Amino acid sequence: MPTVISSSELRTGIKQVLNEVGYGQKQYIVERFGEPTAAVISIKDLRLLQAVKEQQADTTLKDTVASIQARTKDLDANELNSLVEEARSEFYDLENKTSHE
Numbered sequence: 782m783p784t785v786i787s788s789s790e791l792r793t794g795i796k797q798v799l800n801e802v803g804y805g806q807k808q809y810i811v812e813r814f815g816e817p818t819a820a821v822i823s824i825k826d827l828r829l830l831q832a833v834k835e836q837q838a839d840t841t842l843k844d845t846v847a848s849i850q851a852r853t854k855d856l857d858a859n860e861l862n863s864l865v866e867e868a869r870s871e872f873y874d875l876e877n878k879t880s881h882e
Contacts, residue, residue, distance in 0.1 A: 783820065791821070830849040831840075841872060 791798060801807040802821050809821040813872050818878070822830075845868045849861065 783810045783867045785812060785817075786812045787811070787821070788818075838872065838876070842869060 784807055786794075786798070786839060788811055791809070791811050797828075798807075798809055798821055802809065802823050805823050805825065808826065810817050811819040825857075846865055849864050849868070
């Protein structure tokens, strides 16, 4: 369970926080004005989160391709590739929008 810390507490205790996180002992949720705004996690945890997101994106893309193939059996390879690229762009645009919110 992550430890909640204010941004001012983080500023004063940054060395300790980084040591605890770096050695895998803790994770922190940083609050500003009582609202969670960021997390401080180890690089190992970040890589795990990135791998999960990539796997989810891959699965979503594969589902999209399968759906397109089922609906468009008569398309040639070039048309199908165009649709896949379009779906990929839309997916990453959506990912970027949700990660910035």
